[in-house]
Structure formats: structure tokens, C-alpha cells
Amino acid sequence: xxxxxxxxxxxxxxxxxxxxxxxxxxVLSERSGVVNVGVEGMMRAGAxxxxxxxxxxxxPLGVVCGMAAGAALAAVHGYLCIRWRSDQxxxxxxxxxxxxxxxxxxxxxxWSPTGTPPIEQLHRWVLPGLDQVPLLRALSGHSSLxxxxxxxxxxxxxxxxxxxxxxxxxxxxxxxxxxxxxxxSVPALRYGCVVGSGLLAGLGGAALSTSTLDRFEHHMxxxxxxxxxxxxxxxxxxxxxxxxxAAFFALxxxxxxxxxxxxxxxxxxxxxxxxxxxxxxxxxxVLAAQGKKGAAPAALGTxxxxxxx
Amino acid sequence: xxxxxxxxxxxxxxxxxxCKKKDExxxxxLAMPAKRVVxxxxxxxxxxxxxxxxxxxxxxxxxxxxxxxxxxxYRPSSADELxxxxxxxxxxxxxxxxxxxxxxxxxxxxxxxxxxxxLELLVEQGAxxxxxxxxxLENAVEAVARRNPKAKFLLIDSPVLDASGKPICxxxxxxxxxxxxEGSFLVGALAGLVSKxxxxxxxxxxxxxxxxxxxxxxxxxxxxxxxAAEKLLATYTGSFDNVAAGKQVGQDLMAKGVxxxxxxxxxxxxxxxxxxxxxxxxxxxxxxxxxDSDQAHLAPGAVLTSMVKRVDLxxxxxxxxxxxxxxxxxDVARGLKEDGVGLAVVRLDFPGKLEALAKxxxxxxxxxxxxxxxxxxxxxxxxxxxxx
Numbered sequence: 001x002x003x004x005x006x007x008x009x010x011x012x013x014x015x016x017x018x019x020x021x022x023x024x025x026x027v028l029s030e031r032s033g034v035v036n037v038g039v040e041g042m043m044r045a046g047a048x049x050x051x052x053x054x055x056x057x058x059x060p061l062g063v064v065c066g067m068a069a070g071a072a073l074a075a076v077h078g079y080l081c082i083r084w085r086s087d088q089x090x091x092x093x094x095x096x097x098x099x100x101x102x103x104x105x106x107x108x109x110x111w112s113p114t115g116t117p118p119i120e121q122l123h124r125w126v127l128p129g130l131d132q133v134p135l136l137r138a139l140s141g142h143s144s145l146x147x148x149x150x151x152x153x154x155x156x157x158x159x160x161x162x163x164x165x166x167x168x169x170x171x172x173x174x175x176x177x178x179x180x181x182x183x184x185s186v187p188a189l190r191y192g193c194v195v196g197s198g199l200l201a202g203l204g205g206a207a208l209s210t211s212t213l214d215r216f217e218h219h220m221x222x223x224x225x226x227x228x229x230x231x232x233x234x235x236x237x238x239x240x241x242x243x244x245x246a247a248f249f250a251l252x253x254x255x256x257x258x259x260x261x262x263x264x265x266x267x268x269x270x271x272x273x274x275x276x277x278x279x280x281x282x283x284x285x286v287l288a289a290q291g292k293k294g295a296a297p298a299a300l301g302t303x304x305x306x307x308x309x
Numbered sequence: 310x311x312x313x314x315x316x317x318x319x320x321x322x323x324x325x326x327x328c329k330k331k332d333e334x335x336x337x338x339l340a341m342p343a344k345r346v347v348x349x350x351x352x353x354x355x356x357x358x359x360x361x362x363x364x365x366x367x368x369x370x371x372x373x374x375x376x377x378x379x380x381x382x383y384r385p386s387s388a389d390e391l392x393x394x395x396x397x398x399x400x401x402x403x404x405x406x407x408x409x410x411x412x413x414x415x416x417x418x419x420x421x422x423x424x425x426x427x428l429e430l431l432v433e434q435g436a437x438x439x440x441x442x443x444x445x446l447e448n449a450v451e452a453v454a455r456r457n458p459k460a461k462f463l464l465i466d467s468p469v470l471d472a473s474g475k476p477i478c479x480x481x482x483x484x485x486x487x488x489x490x491e492g493s494f495l496v497g498a499l500a501g502l503v504s505k506x507x508x509x510x511x512x513x514x515x516x517x518x519x520x521x522x523x524x525x526x527x528x529x530x531x532x533x534x535x536x537a538a539e540k541l542l543a544t545y546t547g548s549f550d551n552v553a554a555g556k557q558v559g560q561d562l563m564a565k566g567v568x569x570x571x572x573x574x575x576x577x578x579x580x581x582x583x584x585x586x587x588x589x590x591x592x593x594x595x596x597x598x599x600x601d602s603d604q605a606h607l608a609p610g611a612v613l614t615s616m617v618k619r620v621d622l623x624x625x626x627x628x629x630x631x632x633x634x635x636x637x638x639x640d641v642a643r644g645l646k647e648d649g650v651g652l653a654v655v656r657l658d659f660p661g662k663l664e665a666l667a668k669x670x671x672x673x674x675x676x677x678x679x680x681x682x683x684x685x686x687x688x689x690x691x692x693x694x695x696x697x
């Protein structure tokens with residue numbers, strides 16, 4: 001029983017980082033007032049670039065390249081949404097399509113379309129001492145990204161709610177005109193947040209191709225980016241909330257898998273499809289219960305026009 | 310439409326682009342009388358799924374056309390490349406597998422609604438035979454075949470069905486289905502022989518096709534290791550495109566004591582292989598069995614064998630029949646007997662390997678001779694297990 005619980009925690013920690021980083025990325029962009037449904041595409045770019053770069057350079061550097069690729073895609077999103085005030089949802093979806101097709105195209109042009117060749121996976125850290133303790137053992141043996149994903153949400157939360165920069169970010173997301181009258185540059189702040197969001201989403205994608213698997217696989221990230229956006233909404237646009245929601249999704253997924261194999265009889269009574277929808281159905285319930293308490297930033301999705309009143 | 314034409318131009322990489330500018334009605338086959346055109350439409354899995362579509366593409370491109378798709382175009386392949394892609398059984402087949410001098414024309418489908426226009430496009434481009442890869446193309450192949458009675462079609466993995474789901478026969482459509490349960494039976498028998506603790510099965514979506522794999526696998530385990538068959542763990546990931554979910558399932562099964570796992574889960578299965586590979590790196594004695602194509606290269610040392618589905622051979626033989634003028638409509642089922650399914654080379658060593666392989670060969674013979682009927686669903690499986 002203990003070993004089953006251990007496996008549950010281990011596989012959650014293995015799966016969650018990609019989702020956590022992407023959800024944090026979504027929070028950063030949307031807090032500054034720019035809708036980001038392009039997370040999926042940015043993750044794909046990150047996963048692809050990280051795997052490709054890792055063929056030539058050490059994998060940690062490859063991860064940085066993945067982040068850069070996510071940021072590059074995000075910069076395009078920022079340029080369209082901030083400079084040209086285009087529809088932010090349309091721009092995000094367009095980027096998803098570009099990343100989907102672009103990834104496939106490059107894969108076919110550069111390698112056999114079977115995915116990239118295998119790379120060296122990120123190092124897995126065995127925590128001395130901890131790896132002998134039952135249950136706590138599950139915390140050991142993960143890549144550095146897992147440990148980063150456990151710390152980053154707290155740092156981000158602190159920065160967003162307890163530092164001047166965080167206050168400015170929130171201000172341009174709530175009432176950009178007011179922030180501008182105090183001398184803040186709305187476009188600069190928003191650019192920073194959107195690009196930062198791309199860095200985080202790219203990191204999430206890189207976690208998939210360098211830690212979960214050891215190469216880019218042509219389906220990546222298979223909808224994880226949209227789950228990240230859902231985690232952000234579920235977490236009410238706060239870093240810790242999004243973190244909790246992402247962890248909840250990951251745990252729910254692991255639980256579903258664990259239940260199906262532990263209790264085969266259960267699957268005969270409850271159809272698999274029901275178990276599959278469980279995490280999402282719970283999310284819908286929670287969201288419905290929250291009601292309209294206005295968690296979203298007030299200026300979300302509205303391009304900033306200094307001339308408009 | 311422009312995009313689709315561009316895809317065709319890219320895919321053919323031949324003189325076809327020029328034809329497009331000339332008279333639209335002139336079929337390109339007339340412009341190139343030397344080579345007969347064979348078309349192929351992938352399902353949404355597309356080129357690069359490392360299994361189903363790639364296998365069909367190998368049969369058409371490498372074997373029938375003697376060409377290799379690289380960097381967006383074709384180059385002629387060498388005899389060595391063709392030889393390297395053949396297993397010993399295939400290399401000794403009569404008549405031998407040699408290039409047939411046809412021109413491949415491949416269109417990939419990005420969405421379900423692409424199937425019909427893609428098939429129609431290949432017929433317009435003069436393909437004498439058009440291959441539809443996967444049961445998802447069933448409706449589209451039927452519709453296009455009815456509209457173009459002179460063109461011939463090969464549908465992989467499904468018969469043509471009428472509105473009520475009953476198989477029907479079209480004179481210009483050959484359909485091929487595989488008896489996956491027979492191949493799964495063999496890998497199940499091997500798993501039963503190799504496993505010391507527990508055997509596991511991972512499926513993708515819980516659909517009848519994958520249930521066939523499970524039933525055959527369970528029967529195979531039961532035939533060599535009845536105790537392991539009782540404890541067998543079977544799980545479904547619910548998708549075919551989610552590596553991360555597959556990896557979680559793999560880790561979950563190993564935590565429950567599984568040491569040999571068979572995956573029939575598309576891309577999710579790559580995650581299962583990854584989980585086993587990582588567990589082996591930690592010193593655990595676990596194995597995984599691949600599916601559709603030989604997946605040993607994904608994790609050398611962890612993949613015990615693969616249950617291969619010879620879609621390539623089915624495509625190749627259809628092209629050969631086309632050239633010989635004997636390609637007729639009708640339904641074909643291919644199992645162990647027809648080399649439609651089989652085992653990839655067992656490259657790993659384990660104690661008692663020679664005896665195990667001898668046992669497998671004996672089982673294979675019994676299935677080929679028809680003495681042993683492999684169950685393909687839960688009801689047949691129960692009857693199978695009841696036998697002495």
C-alpha cells in the first residue's frame with residue numbers, strides 16, 4: 001500500500017512541473033492585462049527548441065534555449081497585442097496553430113518526422129538520506145525542474161503581491177490609464193510580462209522534452225497548455241492558486257491512473273470515461289461555486305489606448 | 310486548396326508541379342507514362358507516428374517505389390537500405406520484396422475532414438491505386454470509391470461498412486484487417502515466460518480494436534504462465550497522443566509489481582517505454598514490449614520485442630497485385646499465417662531464451678495450422694481459458 005502511495009506522489013511530481021510553469025506563465029501575462037491562450041504553442045516551441053539545442057549543447061543550456069523560444073513566440077504575441085492592439089484571443093490561437101504546424105514542418109525537414117533523436121535527459125537528483133525513508137523517498141530522484149517548480153510559485157507570489165514591481169504589474173492589469181498617469185509605461189510593463197510568460201511556458205515545454213521524455217515527440221504538449229490556462233482561472237489568477245490547481249490536476253490524473261489499476265472492479269462499475277473527466281468536472285464545480293467574484297484583472301483583454309477615455 | 314496542392318507538390322517532389330500549370334484536366338500519369346502513380350492518405354497520426362502510418366509509408370515508398378523521403382523530397386534508396394528494413398522472415402519471402410517502379414504520392418491529413426478531399430485529390434492526380442491508412446478513413450474511402458469506380462483503393466484496418474455497420478463489398482476497394490490478437494498472443498506467451506512477478510498491459514483508448522490486443526495478450530500469458538494471467542494488470546490511458554500520461558501509467562504499473570508490460574497505446578506507449586527505461590537505469594529488472602513497428606531503437610535494452618503489424622507488407626502486396634493486374638476488391642484478414650502480424654527480433658538476452666523462443670515457435674505453428682484459435686474479445690477469452 002505504501003509503495004502505491006509512493007508511486008502516486010512520485011508520478012505526480014514527475015508530471016506536474018510542465019503544468020506548473022505554464023500556469024505561472026499564464027498568470028504573469030494575464031495579470032498585466034494581456035490574455036494568453038497561446039501557452040500551448042509557446043510550450044510546443046519550448047519543448048522543440050530545448051530538445052533540438054540539447055543535441056548540440058548540455059541539456060541545461062538546451063532548457064534555456066527552450067525558454068528563449070517560448071519568449072520569442074510570446075514577443076510576437078506582445079507585438080501584435082500591445083503595438084497593434086489586435087484581438088488577444090485570436091493572436092494567441094494563431095500562435096498555437098503556427099507552433100503546431102511549424103514544429104511538425106521543422107521536424108520533417110530536419111529529421112525523420114519520428115521526433116528528434118534522443119538527448120541526454122536532465123540529471124535526476126537523489127537526495128542523500130531521504131531516498132531510504134519510506135514514503136519520503138518519492139521526493140527524491142527528480143530533475144531540478146521539479147524542485148524549481150516547488151519553489152518558484154512562492155517567490156512569484158511574493159514578488160507579485162509584496163514588491164513595487166508586482167504592484168505595477170497588477171496596476172496595468174487593473175487600470176492602465178491610472179497607472180500611466182503616475183508615469184508608468186504601460187506598453188513596457190506589458191511587454192515584459194508577456195515575454196516573461198513566454199519564458200515560463202517555454203520552460204514548461206522544455207520540462208516535457210528534457211525531463212519527462214528524452215526527446216521531442218510530435219504530439220507535445222498534447223493540450224497541456226490549455227490545462228495550464230484552466231489552472232490559472234481555477235487558481236483565480238494568483239501564482240499560488242495556479243500552483244495549487246496545477247498540482248491538483250496532476251494529482252487527479254495520477255489518482256485516476258492508480259485507481260484504475262488498483263481496483264479493476266471499479267472500472268467495470270464506473271466507466272473509464274467518467275474517471276477521465278473527473279478532474280475537469282471537479283474544476284467546473286469549483287468554478288461554478290466561486291460564482292462571479294471578479295477574480296480576473298479588470299483590464300484583461302482590453303488593449304491600452306492612451307487616447308481613449 | 311492552394312495549401313493542399315502545395316503539399317502534393319512537396320510530397321511528390323517530382324515533375325508533378327509542372328503538370329499543375331498545364332491543362333488541369335490532363336492526368337499527370339499521362340505525362341509520365343513510365344511510372345504508375347500510387348497514392349496514399351495518412352490518418353491524423355501522420356508521417357512520423359513510428360508505427361502505423363510509418364509502416365504503410367515504408368511499404369509504399371521504400372519497398373514498392375524504392376525511394377526515401379528526406380528533407381521534403383524523394384531520393385532513390387539503395388538496395389542496402391531496403392535490405393536493412395527487412396526481417397529474416399520477410400527477406401526469405403517468395404516472391405522477394407523488390408522495388409516495383411511506381412511513383413508514390415502522399416498526402417497527410419491534419420484533420421478528420423481532410424480525408425475525403427485528400428483521397429479525391431489523389432484520384433484527380435491520376436493515382437491508379439490509393440491507400441487509405443486507418444479505420445478513420447472508412448467513410449471517406451467508401452464515398453470516393455463510389456464516385457470513382459475506375460480508380461482502385463486499399464483501406465487499411467477496417468472493412469467498408471454500410472449505414473447500419475454491416476460490412477459490404479465494393480468492386481474497386483480491397484480492405485485489409487489484421488488479426489492483432491494473434492500477434493498479441495505470441496508476445497503474451499513470451500511475457501509469461503520472462504516475467505518473475507507480474508505482467509501488465511497498457512492500452513490507449515478503450516475501443517474494440519485495442520480490446521483485441523488485450524484479449525490475445527491475456528490468452529498468451531495464460532498459455533505459458535497461468536498464475537501470472539490471474540494477476541495480470543490492464544490499464545487504459547484514454548488517449549493516443551499523451552506521452553506524459555503513458556509514462557504515469559507505466560510508473561504506476563511498475564509500482565504494483567509489474568515487470569513485463571505490453572503497450573498498445575500509440576504515443577502514450579512511448580511514455581510507457583520511457584518509464585521502463587528509467588526504471589531500468591535505477592537497476593530494476595523490468596521489460597517493455599512495443600507495438601506496430603519494431604520499437605527497440607527507442608530504448609535498447611528495455612524493449613524485449615515488439616508486436617509488429619505488417620501494414621507495409623499489405624500495402625506492398627497490393628501494389629504488386631496492381632502491377633500484375635490481379636488487384637480485386639474484397640476483404641482480407643491477415644494473421645500470423647500471412648505474416649500480417651508477428652514478433653520483432655528478440656534482441657535481449659534473458660535466462661532460458663532459447664527454450665522460450667522454441668516454445669513460441671511451437672505456439673506460432675499451432676496458430677498458423679488453425680489448431681489453436683486465439684480469442685479476440687472477452688467472451689472468447691473466457692472460453693479459451695476454460696480449455697484444458
